[in-house]
Amino acid sequence: MIKREHAGRLGNGGWEQSMSGVDFRAVHAVIFDMDGVIFDSERLYVDCCSEAAEGLGMEGIVETTLRCIGVRADVTDQILLDAYGDRALIDRFQEAARALFLEKYRAGLLAVKPGVRELLAYLKRRGAGLAVASSTRTDIVEKELADAGLLPFFDRVVGGDQVSRSKPHPDIFLRAAEALGEQAEHCLVIEDSFNGVRAGRAAGMQVIMVPDLLQPDGEMRSLAGAVEPSLLHVLKKMQKEKA
Numbered sequence: 011m012i013k014r015e016h017a018g019r020l021g022n023g024g025w026e027q028s029m030s031g032v033d034f035r036a037v038h039a040v041i042f043d044m045d046g047v048i049f050d051s052e053r054l055y056v057d058c059c060s061e062a063a064e065g066l067g068m069e070g071i072v073e074t075t076l077r078c079i080g081v082r083a084d085v086t087d088q089i090l091l092d093a094y095g096d097r098a099l100i101d102r103f104q105e106a107a108r109a110l111f112l113e114k115y116r117a118g119l120l121a122v123k124p125g126v127r128e129l130l131a132y133l134k135r136r137g138a139g140l141a142v143a144s145s146t147r148t149d150i151v152e153k154e155l156a157d158a159g160l161l162p163f164f165d166r167v168v169g170g171d172q173v174s175r176s177k178p179h180p181d182i183f184l185r186a187a188e189a190l191g192e193q194a195e196h197c198l199v200i201e202d203s204f205n206g207v208r209a210g211r212a213a214g215m216q217v218i219m220v221p222d223l224l225q226p227d228g229e230m231r232s233l234a235g236a237v238e239p240s241l242l243h244v245l246k247k248m249q250k251e252k253a
Contacts, residue, residue, distance in 0.1 A: 039138055039198070041186045042140070045144060046080075049120055051120055052223050054114055058114065059075045065106065078090075079204075079205075080177050084176075087100070124242055125243075139192055141164060142166075143183050155167070168189060172185055183199060197213075203222075204229075207230055220240060
């Protein structure tokens with residue numbers, strides 16, 4: 011990773027080693043997912059869904075909700091419809107879950123993941139292009155990042171409303187790379203969800219998986235160049251492997 015005005019092979023001041031299957035010599039930009047990577051929002055979302063479902067007598071909501079991680083709202087809506095088949099029930103459930111999430115968000119319960127600020131500051135100092143590519147709507151992404159004081163770190167924000175296809179399709183990562191003015195092969199994706207990892211690889215990018223609620227299986231370990239337990243671990247590996 012090097013200063014934007016000197017994008018090319020890493021030599022002076024760059025990384026000469028790789029983190030498992032990640033070749034930092036080729037990386038000019040880093041694209042972050044938001045929910046589950048930057049914020050501990052997936053756990054909060056599942057808790058809110060469980061509470062809302064309990065009041066409506068909906069069984070199996072945790073398993074169903076986990077299938078919704080990393081996809082856009084319209085895909086989530088279809089997953090719920092397939093699982094429960096009752097439009098009116100799903101509307102009541104989603105309204106209740108959103109209200110609970112907003113209540114907890116306003117109470118300050120949406121925590122920033124450990125290592126986020128340190129990693130972003132480090133990458134910024136290294137001259138990396140930084141973007142968020144989230145399945146969440148763009149205005150919501152920008153608000154949550156701004157409220158946490160993180161928005162200034164990012165050069166571009168791409169939400170799910172800016173692309174026609176949701177993860178695991180590569181569209182959102184390709185849009186983020188285009189917005190940053192980078193080729194896909196020079197971008198590194200940091201993701202927690204299965205669909206996000208799939209999307210990053212489908213986009214032709216290197217991927218680091220930092221698992222949240224879903225732990226990696228064989229497929230994820232084969233697709234991700236590295237699996238790290240936290241962003242702090244990612245930062246430490248980057249610092250260690252800096253030439």
